[in-house]
Amino acid sequence: MKKILLVSILLLFTAAPAHAMHISEGILPFNWAALWFAVAAPFVAVGIRRLNELSRDDLSMKPLVGLMAAVVFVISCMPIPVPTAGTCSHPCGTGIAAILVGPFVSVLITSVALLIQALFLAHGGLSTLGADTVSMGVAGSFAGWLVFRGLRGMGAALGVAGFLAGLLADWATYLVTSVELASGIRGDAPFWPLFAKIVVAFIPTQLPLGILEGAMTAGMVTLLYRKRPDLLVRMRVIKPQEVAVHA
Secondary structure, eight states, rough: OOHHHHHHHHHHHHHOOOOSSSSSSOOOOOOHHHHHHHHHHHHHHHHHHHHHHHHOTTTTTHHHHHHHHHHHHHHOOOOEEGGGGGGGEEEOOOOHHHHHHHEEEHHHHHHHHHHHHHHSSSSOTTTTTTHHHHIIIIIHHHHHHHHHHHHHTTOOHHHHHHHHHHHHHHHHHHHHHHHHHHHOHHHHHHHHHHHHHHHHHHHHHHHHHHHHHHHHHHHHHHHHHHHOHHHHHHHTOOOOHHHHHHH
């Protein structure tokens, strides 16, 4: 324990080059930053209300949401700098969060994780918190949730649905991030050429990271199905009859 504490202190005080994660502070003009805050706010508000509703029905929901917030926080703290885009590539974790607790609560989880990262780790920024919440929270969560639900409704296996949900949640995040960056920094330049350049800049890092996140999401869902299928039933990820088949 003492060794772990010592290493943590050394890492904390060791100087290292910092690469701003998510959209960097000051990248977006005020009007665009304000717009993305306005877009994100209703989703966060519904997420708070939805969490309160779930907690009234199940007292274990808040600890579970806290655990998912930690998962999203840790997974999204793995930045790979993309200097040409003014941001970083990284896994997001919103696919698995949306699958387990729903897209609105996943947006709330993401906003909290992003706020902590901006305040204490200089990852992203406070002025760009709204934009980062929209791209990672709203786009990522709803893309992952819709893909998972759609595939499961068509009879896809749990692992397949989880993989594609994680993959497309990740890619949706960076597609929307590209829209935000191109809209905010283009000035008088045309939108589409700049948007295309930013998307291309993300491809070398985000293509493999999306596949990795798909594999992680599939692995988490499959592991829960094998070890604690009752949790998936409580969270309405699977139906009770699927547990009987598993048993």
